[in-house]
Amino acid sequence: MDTEAQHTERDRSSETEERSRSARSFGTHGQDSKPDALPDSSGPEGPDSAATEPDRHDGGWTWRRTSAVGALCVAFLLLLSHFVMQPFLIPSRSMEPTLQVGDRILVNKLAYRFGDQPRRGDVVVFDGTGSFLQEAPEQNPVTGLLHGAAAALGLAEPAETDFVKRVVGVGGDRVVCCDADGRLTVNGVPVQEWYLQLGDSPSKVPFDIVVPQGTLWVMGDHRSQSSDSRDHLGRPGGGMVPVERVIGRADWIGWPFGRWSEVEETGAFDPVPTPAAGGHG
Template structure:
């Protein structure tokens, strides 16, 4: 038997195995001082949770859903604060035009660019200083949460917010009533077809001149409306400063069966502008 040939064959096999091992450990694990074990992955690929698997598959995760939901709420709050606010009608003072539970859309830009409230407009305003002399105290946190819900039309408006119809603007003389029981503005009788059927224009007689920069407002359900008439003897005389107007009610958005524009009125079309220098 040729032993020398056997030794030569074994030497060649050893050399081949050493080269193979050298090739396998080449890379980061083979660098001097790096004694880290090579990384291994579990059978079937890396393990991931349900969130990661849904994200990898292009589905929605709770985190993504929460982020999108929060962004939508912020957008709606900004839209409500600056452009268009939903407003929940809490009482029947504007029937039949607006019903309890209606959600109207209030255009906050209606009077921002030089335009002013007109006779017949249905407006939302802050009654602080005119209808309410002092705002009611409230817990700040509760007030913040309620304000956010009200801004989205999910809760009743603040106690300082009111919705009424503009009957007189600056300089107008508004009188109730003439010999036929009609309200007059600047001497012209007004046919108020929007007033609830069976209601008198007013059971409280009055004769007032609206100061410049103010409004005289009344509800369409006259017998159930607390409006300018109820504050005649108080500071301000029931007049609402124009700067306190939040916006104009343009649409009834909810319920869907009542989706419509807030009906405009031509009741004041024949009313002339107030006399220069006011009324005597």
């Protein structure tokens, strides 16, 4: 019994001491010292002021991030345009009806990069320096750089040295216009050029040429409106386009949306045989 009384007395003493400590703590700090109490919102350091500063900070970073993302997107598009796929704005009627003024075609720059060569019937974009133009026109470097970037994104007309035409003859081919029925022939086989502009003849300028190896004979689909290989006969290069000057193959019409489609392949040259070794006499 004495032991139990001692335990009971110690328990009561502990409770009394704990209550005293709590009372002293409360009296020292007061009600306002509770950790959950909120600061006065009316003061200069209130929650409204604290929230405003991060908002301003976040707004600044948002503007910077937007600019950075925009710059990265432009850089990515320029790299894509330079190495893989380039938009190309059609500036003239020379390829009607296949391509119309204002069309933006997508030029596949990988089409001939891994050993493939341009084929008869392909619609290609090429640099005409040295074939259609003897030298590139002079221009302000800064203006040229800005125009080149805009043209690479399809936002401006292409450089004056860039052209789009259809391949009619490849190295070794003999291309003649016209036969007794007014048709163009390649290696002696008449070509049914269904892609020509309605009412156009294959050519009003007669010619009989053999395409040197490593070059192309190119013509527009709107023959009466096209300045092409025919216009450079008798000049240095004879209107032949070196294969290494080909930028890529026109594979798609990307704009306007109503004309979104592939650039249709033609089977017009399928019957044409490969030229005999050594070319034509």
